[in-house]
Amino acid sequence: MSIAFPTPDEAVLSRRSEILAGLGRLVAPEALIVSEDERRAFETDGLTAYRQLPLAVVLPSSTEEVAAVLRFCRDHRVKVVPRGAGTSLSGGAIPQADAIVLGVAKMNRVLDVDFKNRTARVQSGITNLGISQAVAHEGFFYAPDPSSQLACTIAGNIAMNSGGAHCLKYGVTTNNLLGVTMVLLDGTVVEIGGDYLDSGGYDLLGLITGSEGQLGVVTEATVRILRAAEGARPALLGFERVEDAGACVAAIIAAGIIPVALEYMDRPAIQICEAFAHAGYPLDVEAMLIVEVEGSDAEIDDMLRRIVAIAEPFRPKTAKVSQSEAESAAIWKGRKSAFGATGRVADYICMDGTIPTGQLPHVLKRIDEIAKSYGLGVANVFHAGDGNLHPLVMFDTNKPGEMEKAEAAGEDILKLCVEVGGCLTGEHGVGIEKRDLMTYQFNRVDLEQQMRVRGVFDPGWLLNPAKVFPLEERFAA
Amino acid sequence: MNTFIPRDEQDVATIVSDAAAKGTLLNLAGSGSKAAMGRPNQTDASVTSAALSGITLYEPAEMVIAARSGTPLSEVVTTLAEKGQQLSFEPMDYRPLLGTTGEPTIGAVAAMNISGPRRIMVGAARDSLIGVRFVNGRGEMVKSGGRVMKNVTGLDLVKLMAGSWGTLGFLTEVTFKVLPRPERTSTLLIRGLDDGVAIEALAAALGSPFDVTGAAHLPAPDRLGARTLIRLEGFSVSVDYRLNELRRLLKRFGPADILEGRGADAVWQSVRDATVLPERGERAIWRVSTAPTNGPILTARIAAAIDAQWFYDWGGGLVWIASPLDGDLGASVIREATRALGGHATLVSAPDSERSRVDVFEPQTEAVMALTRSIKASFDPVGILNPGRMYAGI
Numbered sequence A: 001m002s003i004a005f006p007t008p009d010e011a012v013l014s015r016r017s018e019i020l021a022g023l024g025r026l027v028a029p030e031a032l033i034v035s036e037d038e039r040r041a042f043e044t045d046g047l048t049a050y051r052q053l054p055l056a057v058v059l060p061s062s063t064e065e066v067a068a069v070l071r072f073c074r075d076h077r078v079k080v081v082p083r084g085a086g087t088s089l090s091g092g093a094i095p096q097a098d099a100i101v102l103g104v105a106k107m108n109r110v111l112d113v114d115f116k117n118r119t120a121r122v123q124s125g126i127t128n129l130g131i132s133q134a135v136a137h138e139g140f141f142y143a144p145d146p147s148s149q150l151a152c153t154i155a156g157n158i159a160m161n162s163g164g165a166h167c168l169k170y171g172v173t174t175n176n177l178l179g180v181t182m183v184l185l186d187g188t189v190v191e192i193g194g195d196y197l198d199s200g201g202y203d204l205l206g207l208i209t210g211s212e213g214q215l216g217v218v219t220e221a222t223v224r225i226l227r228a229a230e231g232a233r234p235a236l237l238g239f240e241r242v243e244d245a246g247a248c249v250a251a252i253i254a255a256g257i258i259p260v261a262l263e264y265m266d267r268p269a270i271q272i273c274e275a276f277a278h279a280g281y282p283l284d285v286e287a288m289l290i291v292e293v294e295g296s297d298a299e300i301d302d303m304l305r306r307i308v309a310i311a312e313p314f315r316p317k318t319a320k321v322s323q324s325e326a327e328s329a330a331i332w333k334g335r336k337s338a339f340g341a342t343g344r345v346a347d348y349i350c351m352d353g354t355i356p357t358g359q360l361p362h363v364l365k366r367i368d369e370i371a372k373s374y375g376l377g378v379a380n381v382f383h384a385g386d387g388n389l390h391p392l393v394m395f396d397t398n399k400p401g402e403m404e405k406a407e408a409a410g411e412d413i414l415k416l417c418v419e420v421g422g423c424l425t426g427e428h429g430v431g432i433e434k435r436d437l438m439t440y441q442f443n444r445v446d447l448e449q450q451m452r453v454r455g456v457f458d459p460g461w462l463l464n465p466a467k468v469f470p471l472e473e474r475f476a477a
Numbered sequence B: 001m002n003t004f005i006p007r008d009e010q011d012v013a014t015i016v017s018d019a020a021a022k023g024t025l026l027n028l029a030g031s032g033s034k035a036a037m038g039r040p041n042q043t044d045a046s047v048t049s050a051a052l053s054g055i056t057l058y059e060p061a062e063m064v065i066a067a068r069s070g071t072p073l074s075e076v077v078t079t080l081a082e083k084g085q086q087l088s089f090e091p092m093d094y095r096p097l098l099g100t101t102g103e104p105t106i107g108a109v110a111a112m113n114i115s116g117p118r119r120i121m122v123g124a125a126r127d128s129l130i131g132v133r134f135v136n137g138r139g140e141m142v143k144s145g146g147r148v149m150k151n152v153t154g155l156d157l158v159k160l161m162a163g164s165w166g167t168l169g170f171l172t173e174v175t176f177k178v179l180p181r182p183e184r185t186s187t188l189l190i191r192g193l194d195d196g197v198a199i200e201a202l203a204a205a206l207g208s209p210f211d212v213t214g215a216a217h218l219p220a221p222d223r224l225g226a227r228t229l230i231r232l233e234g235f236s237v238s239v240d241y242r243l244n245e246l247r248r249l250l251k252r253f254g255p256a257d258i259l260e261g262r263g264a265d266a267v268w269q270s271v272r273d274a275t276v277l278p279e280r281g282e283r284a285i286w287r288v289s290t291a292p293t294n295g296p297i298l299t300a301r302i303a304a305a306i307d308a309q310w311f312y313d314w315g316g317g318l319v320w321i322a323s324p325l326d327g328d329l330g331a332s333v334i335r336e337a338t339r340a341l342g343g344h345a346t347l348v349s350a351p352d353s354e355r356s357r358v359d360v361f362e363p364q365t366e367a368v369m370a371l372t373r374s375i376k377a378s379f380d381p382v383g384i385l386n387p388g389r390m391y392a393g394i
Ligand SMILES: Cc1cc2nc3c(=O)[nH]c(=O)nc-3n(C[C@H](O)[C@H](O)[C@H](O)COP(=O)(O)OP(=O)(O)OC[C@H]3O[C@@H](n4cnc5c(N)ncnc54)[C@H](O)[C@@H]3O)c2cc1C
Pocket: A045, A046, A081, A082, A083, A084, A085, A086, A087, A088, A089, A092, A093, A104, A124, A145, A146, A147, A148, A151, A152, A153, A154, A155, A156, A157, A158, A159, A160, A161, A162, A163, A164, A165, A212, A213, A214, A216, A217, A218, A219, A339, A340, A427, A428, A464
C-alpha cells in the first residue's frame, strides 16, 4: 500500500449525521445509502487493492437532484467522488472517508435515438453496451468498446476518455461524443455541445472528456452512433521473435492498411488466454497479432490476403484467417478476457502506458528485465496499432511484500514508457494509481496550467480531489 | 506596429512575459493569410511564427508528424504525400474565400481547428491533434499531450488550444496523427435533387455500412443543375464494390454518375474551400454547423427572410451561406434559425467594418461564457493574447 490518501477532514467527519440529514432532504429515501453494509459495495473500484468507506452514497435519479446535492456539498464543504459503475482500473472512483459518493447508475435511460442524424441522447448511467444494444435493431452501434463494456457506464467512459480494441479505426470516447449536460459544483446545469459537430467557442467538450470527475458531474450525453460494417473477421499471425511482430505492424501500416483492430499478445498472455478461452491461439510463438478487418466477405478476403502477404517476409509461424463467426468470437473472447483469465492464475496489476510503436522491441525487452529484477512474471497484451501497452504484472497477495514489488515494477515500467517518448496512461486514466508519477511526464509549469484550469471549475478541491494531481504539488487556484 | 519574429520558444516566452508585464496587447499570427477572420481587435504589437519553421518529427510507421507552428501547411502536406500519407481531416484553404495571399501555417490549422469534408468520417483537426507546445499569457512554456495517439494523462489542454484562435497561448509546436492516402477515390453524382431530398439521399448513404468520406449537396438556381456528391475512398476493389452497393441503395433518388480523377478532385476542393459559392467577393459568408436533417430547414427559414445563397457539406450538417453585405449581414435571421434548430454559426468573411458590428462567433449561454472567461484568465490573466478576437473581453 504505497499510495496515500489525504488525511480526512475531522470537521467533516464529526458533522456526518448533520450532513446525512441535509442530503436526506434533497433526494428520495432510497437514493441515500448510509449503512456500513451497503456502503461497502462502493468502497473500491477496479483497483481493488485500495479501499475506503465514504461518508455516504447518493444515487440521484435526475439532473435536478444531482444539482441539489452538489450545491449542498459546495455550501457545506463536503467532498464528492462521482461514480459510474466503479470499474476504473486507476482508482478513479475510489472514495475518501470525508467524501460522499455521487453515483449516476440509476440514471440509465436512452432518451432519444436519431438514426438519420446518427446520434443517441442518453442518461449518463447507461452502460456502454446498453447504447449499442438500443440501436442494434437498425444495424447501428456505439463505437468505443472497452473490454468492460457490459458494466461500465458512458459517464465513466467520458470521465476517462476510454478506448477499446477497435479504436484504431473509430477513435476513443472524445472522438465520438457530441454533447453533454453537466452539473457544476455550484449546481449550475450547463449544456455543452449538442447534436451537431464541433462547437462554437472553446472546446469545453474536449476538456471535460478525460477530466476524471474533477470538473463537474455529467448527467446526459449525446453520442455519435455508426452503422456497423457488413462483417468483420480477424486473422492470427504468430511470430518467433518480438521484433518480427513489431516490424509486421509497421509494414501493414506502411502498406496503407488501417485494420479496425491490431492487437498484440506475448507468450505468457497467449498461454493464459488460450487455457481460458480455447481460441486456437498458437502456443509455440513469442508474439501473436490479432488483425481484424471489416467489410463485405469479398472485401475482407481481399484485405486479409494482403495482410498475410505483407507478413510473409517476417516468417510467421502461424498465419490463420478466421473462417467462421464462431472462430472469430473465440479469438476475441481470448483477447477480451485477458484480464479475467490472468486473474485466475495470479494476482496482477494492469499497467496502461503508451509508447511510440517503433520502441516496441526495446520496451518489451526492458519490461521483461524489470519484472525479473523484482522476481515477478509479466504478461503483455496491447493495442499494437497505437502503442497502448497493458503489461500485467503478476504477483501473489499472500506473499508478504509481493504487492509492493509489483507496484514498484509497474512504476518502473511507466517511467520507461515516458522515457521512450510515450505517456503514463493511454486509456485507464491517472486516478490515484498514477497520480504521484505525473511529475515524470509533466514539469511544474505544465501541471500548474492544468491545475489552474481545474480551479476554474472547482477552486476548493472538492470534486474527486485525491486524484490525478500529486498531493504535494497542489495550490489553490 | 511593432512585429516580433521569435526564433525559438524561449524567444516567444521572453516576448510574452515582457508584454504581460507592460500590458502590451499582442496579435498572434502565422503568415497572416487569415488575419481577416474573427473579431477585428486592437493590439499594440504582432508576434509571428514566421521563423518557427520546420518538421521536427515524422515517423510514417507510427503515423505521426510534428512541426514548429510556422511551418507552411504545404510543406507538411508534401512531406506526408512522399510517404503516401495525409492529414486526414482535409484542412480547408481559406485564401480563395478571403481573397488573401500568404502561406497558411500548420499552427493556424491547429489554432483554428480547420477541417474539411472528411471531418464526417475521421473527425476534425482537433481529433487528429495529439500534442502541443505553447507559451501562455504569463510567458510560460507549456506542453500538453505528446507524440502517441492514445494518451489520457492529465487534463486535455490540447483540445482547449485547438480552436481557441490564439486567445489562450502562442502555439510553438504541434503534433498530428496522420493516415494513409487512399489508393483510389471515387464520387457518386446524382443530379437534380432539391435540398430536402438530397439530404435524405446523403443520410441514407451515411447511414450505410459503406464508409462515405464526403457528402455534399450543391443546389443550383434552376434545380436541374443541382449536384449531390457522395465520396468513397480506399482500395480499388473495395471502392468498386461499395460504389455498386450504394448505387443500388440510392436507386430511388435517380441515376448516379461516377466521377474520378482531376475533375472530381477539383469539385471536392471547391466544397472544401467553399468556392462553390458564387459572388463570394460581394457577400458575407457564414458557416453553420447543425444536425444534418436541420440543414434544409435552416436554409428555408433564412431564404424566406433574406436573399441568400448556400450549399451543404457534412451530409447537410455544415451549411455555407452567402448573405448580402447590408444591414446586419443576415445575422439576426441566421442566428435565430441556428438557435432554434441547435448548432452554431460563424461569420467567416466580411469587411472589417462589418465584422466589428456583428458577433462573429456564436454567442454562448451565460453559464458557458462564465467558464470561457475564467478559462481565458487561467491561461492569460492580463488578457494580452489576441484580445477580443473571439469574444469581447476574451
Ligand atoms: C475487466 C476490465 C476491462 C477494462 N477494459 C478497458 C478497456 O478496454 N478500455 C478502457 O479504456 N478501459 C477499460 N477498463 C477501465 C474502465 O472500465 C473504464 O475506465 C470505464 O470507463 C469506467 O467506467 P465506470 O462507469 O466503471 O466508471 P467509474 O469507475 O465509476 O468511474 C471512473 C471515473 O469517472 C468518474 N465519473 C463517473 N461518473 C461520472 C459522472 N457522472 N460525471 C463525472 N465524472 C464521473 C469517476 O469519478 C472516476 O474518476 C476496464 C476495466 C475492467 C475492470
